[in-house]
Structure formats: C-alpha cells, structure tokens
Amino acid sequence: MDKFGFTLSKARFIDYDANDRRVVDYIIEREPTLKLCIECGGCTATCSTGNFTEFSLREMNILLKRGENKKVRNKINQCMLCGKCILVCPRGVNTRNVVFLAKQAFQKFDGYAV
Amino acid sequence: MSDMGVNVVVVGGGVAGMEAAGQLARAGINVTLVEKEKETGGHVKQWHHLFPDRRNSMEVLTYLKHQIDHENITLLSGNTIIGFQRKGSGILIITNDGKELKADALLLATGFDLFKSERKEEYGYGIYDNVITSADLEAMFRKGELKLKDGGEPSKIGVVHCVGSRDEKAGNVYCSKLCCVTAVKQAMEIREHLSNSKVFCFYMDMRMGGALYEEMYRDAQEKYNINFIRGKVSEVGVGFNNKLVVKVEDTLAGRPLKMELDMLVLMAGMEMSEDGLKLAKAGKLNIGENRFFAPADHHFGSNKGNVKGIFYAGACTAPMNITETISHARAAVADIVDYLKTTSK
Numbered sequence: 357m358d359k360f361g362f363t364l365s366k367a368r369f370i371d372y373d374a375n376d377r378r379v380v381d382y383i384i385e386r387e388p389t390l391k392l393c394i395e396c397g398g399c400t401a402t403c404s405t406g407n408f409t410e411f412s413l414r415e416m417n418i419l420l421k422r423g424e425n426k427k428v429r430n431k432i433n434q435c436m437l438c439g440k441c442i443l444v445c446p447r448g449v450n451t452r453n454v455v456f457l458a459k460q461a462f463q464k465f466d467g468y469a470v
Numbered sequence: 471m472s473d474m475g476v477n478v479v480v481v482g483g484g485v486a487g488m489e490a491a492g493q494l495a496r497a498g499i500n501v502t503l504v505e506k507e508k509e510t511g512g513h514v515k516q517w518h519h520l521f522p523d524r525r526n527s528m529e530v531l532t533y534l535k536h537q538i539d540h541e542n543i544t545l546l547s548g549n550t551i552i553g554f555q556r557k558g559s560g561i562l563i564i565t566n567d568g569k570e571l572k573a574d575a576l577l578l579a580t581g582f583d584l585f586k587s588e589r590k591e592e593y594g595y596g597i598y599d600n601v602i603t604s605a606d607l608e609a610m611f612r613k614g615e616l617k618l619k620d621g622g623e624p625s626k627i628g629v630v631h632c633v634g635s636r637d638e639k640a641g642n643v644y645c646s647k648l649c650c651v652t653a654v655k656q657a658m659e660i661r662e663h664l665s666n667s668k669v670f671c672f673y674m675d676m677r678m679g680g681a682l683y684e685e686m687y688r689d690a691q692e693k694y695n696i697n698f699i700r701g702k703v704s705e706v707g708v709g710f711n712n713k714l715v716v717k718v719e720d721t722l723a724g725r726p727l728k729m730e731l732d733m734l735v736l737m738a739g740m741e742m743s744e745d746g747l748k749l750a751k752a753g754k755l756n757i758g759e760n761r762f763f764a765p766a767d768h769h770f771g772s773n774k775g776n777v778k779g780i781f782y783a784g785a786c787t788a789p790m791n792i793t794e795t796i797s798h799a800r801a802a803v804a805d806i807v808d809y810l811k812t813t814s815k
C-alpha cells in the first residue's frame with residue numbers, strides 16, 4: 357500500500373517553493389493592483405491579441421503569482437499594450453502597467469530584452 | 471397591549487418597514503408609516519416568485535399587508551420625508567408637503583434601488599432589444615409570457631451575474647449577494663416556461679451562501695440542465711443575423727468564448743436608494759464605503775444609527791434577502807422598544 361505513495365511528476369506540478377517570485381514581487385511593489393485580480397477573465401475576453409493568438413492576460417496574472425515565469429516570458433511580448441483590458445477590469449487592476457513591469461522585471465532578473 | 475403614548479415614524483413601506491410597523495403597533499406604539507408610492511410593498515410588488523422555495527411573492531405581500539392592518543398604524547402613502555432634526559427628547563420630521571411629524575424615534579427602512587443596468591453600456595441594456603434585466607424577466611413571468619421583442623420565442627438565453635456588483639467600474643465593489651441565487655432561480659424558471667430552451671449562466675464566483683441556495687444550484691444542474699460558464703462577460707454585440715453575441719473568457723477552459731444568444735438577462739445588483747442617500751446627507755447619517763447606512767456597530771448595533779433615536783431596518787444597511795430583512799426589521803423593533811423604555815420616560 358505505501359508504495360502507492362503521494363508523489364507528483366516533477367514535470368507536472370507547480371513547484372511553489374522552488375519557483376522564483378522575484379518577478380511578481382517586483383510588479384506588485386510598483387503596481388499593487390495586481391493583487392486584486394480575481395481571475396474573472398474579462399481582460400482575456402476583450403483582448404485584441406487574444407482574439408488572434410493564445411495570449412491570455414488572466415493566465416499571465418496567475419502564472420506570475422505562482423512564479424511560473426518561463427511560460428509568461430515566452431508570451432508576454434504578444435501584448436500590444438492597447439489597454440482594452442483596463443476598461444473592463446472589475447477590480448481596477450492596471451493591467452497594462454502589469455505587462456510593462458513584467459517586461460522590466462524579466463530584463464532586470466533574467467537579462468531578457470524588453 | 472395598551473397604548474404606550476409614544477410615536478415612531480417608519481420611513482419606507484417595503485418589506486422591512488411593513489414588518490417593523492406591524493411589530494411596533496403590536497407593542498402598543500403609535501406608528502406613522504410613510505411610503506413614497508401609492509401602494510405599499512416595495513420591490514416585492516414587481517417580483518413573481520421568490521427563492522429559495524419559489525413561493526409566489528403575493529403570499530409575502532398578503533402577509534405584510536396583514537401585518538400593517540392595525541389601529542395603531544397611520545399610513546401616509548404617496549409621501550416622503552425630506553429632513554429631520556432632534557427636538558427635545560424626540561425627533562421632528564418634515565414631509566415633502568411640509569407637514570411636521572413628532573416622533574420619539576425614527577426608523578428608516580428606505581431599502582435599495584436596483585442597479586441601473588444601462589450604466590454598464592457594454593452589456594447593451596437599452597441599446598439592444600433583447601437584453602433585459604432580472605426585474606424585466608420577473609415582469610414577463612408575471613404576465614406568463616417569455617418572448618423576444620418581435621414576439622418570437624427565445625431558444626438560447628444567457629444570464630449575466632454581477633451586473634453593477636463587484637465592479638469597480640460601476641462604483642460598487644461589494645457583492646449584492648442575491649443575484650447568484652436569483653440567476654439560478656430564474657434560469658430554472660426559464661426552462662420551465664420554455665422546455666426546449668438552453669440557458670447559460672456567466673458567473674465570476676457562485677455565491678450560494680444562503681439557506682437552500684446550494685441545493686437550488688445543484689437542482690439547476692441536475693434537473694434543469696442549466697449550463698454554467700465561469701467568466702465575466704466583457705462585451706455584448708449584435709451579429710449580422712440579428713442575434714446577440716457575448717464575449718467572455720471561459721476561464722476554466724482557459725480560452726475566450728463567443729456565443730450567440732437570443733436573449734440576455736442581466737442580474738442587476740442592489741444599491742443604496744437615492745432617497746436614503748438624500749436623508750443621509752440631510753440628517754448627517756454615516757454611510758459606509760458601499761453608500762448604505764453605516765450601522766453604529768456591525769455586531770451589536772446593526773439597527774442603530776449614529777444619531778440618537780434613529781434606527782435602520784432592512785436593505786438600507788446592506789443587500790439583504792426577504793428572510794433576513796424581516797429578521798432585521800424585528801430586531802430594529804426590539805432596539806426601539808428598549809430605547810423608548812430607557813430614554814423617553
């Protein structure tokens with residue numbers, strides 16, 4: 357019975373303890389409204405980029421909070437910074453600034469070009 | 471009980487005001503019940519069936535009318551009060567036609583206004599024919615006719631939760647608390663009226679905290695085949711075929727979703743009534759961040775105001791269902807009776 361175990365495949369789980377949350381800390385310090393996101397998806401539904409690509413700002417928000425930076429880094433440049441998401445957000449998250457700061461943070465901590 | 475020789479003015483002839491007036495009268499207190507409309511009953515007058523047991527709202531109205539049928543109650547319908555001030559040990563109240571009412575205590579039961587859904591312009595209320603509100607739908611249920619503007623029968627109907635609630639853009643950060651369960655109730659009723667219809671509820675969170683709410687939610691899924699999609703509707707438009715098109719993210723599937731609908735029902739939230747706000751301003755009564763009357767204490771004084779002799783009952787203090795409103799009105803009566811015993815004699 358004990359062989360059944362309680363393990364998860366490393367490739368599958370979010371390793372919350374090991375993940376790097378410097379990026380999200382950097383953003384929240386400068387744009388605290390990110391903390392208010394309730395994952396309603398209003399931003400994603402209205403997103404100009406999301407209309408044509410797999411880009412989802414709501415997904416970005418939660419991945420940043422979990423420290424899953426790699427997945428965000430690969431996608432965040434798709435955002436055109438049009439700001440429609442700010443208009444629909446019921447929680448007043450300054451979504452455009454979150455994207456902007458995420459780019460800054462990636463450059464600061466990972467040396468990625470903005 | 472005999473006449474105590476004290477007078478209480480109750481403002482608002484909805485559920486809270488009627489229940490409180492009846493209870494005060496039975497306690498031997500003279501009550502003047504001021505109602506702005508010709509008829510008492512408040513919002514319940516417009517509703518068809520009530521959650522959680524789907525009782526006909528007329529039964530509640532009948533009960534309330536019976537409550538205020540008492541010799542100690544004077545009804546001033548078609549009247550409002552425009553101001554009040556403390557005078558001696560009591561309160562002097564001024565009505566819209568300049569009448570002065572002397573009272574030992576004043577109970578405000580001014581209730582709520584439904585959120586004006588046209589303020590969420592992106593949902594198209596007042597712009598597109600078949601975008602209606604929860605209140606409009608109740609009126610249709612009352613008539614027994616659930617129809618599109620052109621008289622046709624809707625087959626695909628969407629229900630939008632949180633319209634004007636939990637929405638900073640609408641200026642209301644609070645949860646109106648009753649809209650989720652109203653959505654579930656109305657979705658079930660739509661299916662009963664139109665057995666071939668498909669109903670989709672668009673929600674951010676399902677807040678099923680009241681007695682028997684979760685059971686209704688389960689019934690809606692199991693017995694009524696209602697579909698629930700987790701995402702806040704961001705825009706509503708009209709396609710070439712004249713059908714409504716909603717855009718939402720299906721957040722659990724992680725992809726934007728587009729859907730054509732014949733009809734969309736907006737679950738309008740509850741706001742502090744305009745009349746209540748005017749009184750708050752005129753009488754220097756504290757209001758909360760949500761603009762409802764702020765009670766003196768959230769635990770021990772939810773019926774008491776910050777001005778001596780002023781009490782509150784019902785949805786003028788927070789969104790509240792009918793059960794809670796009746797309890798809150800009775801609690802206000804207990805506080806008032808206690809106040810009159812300790813102060814006015």
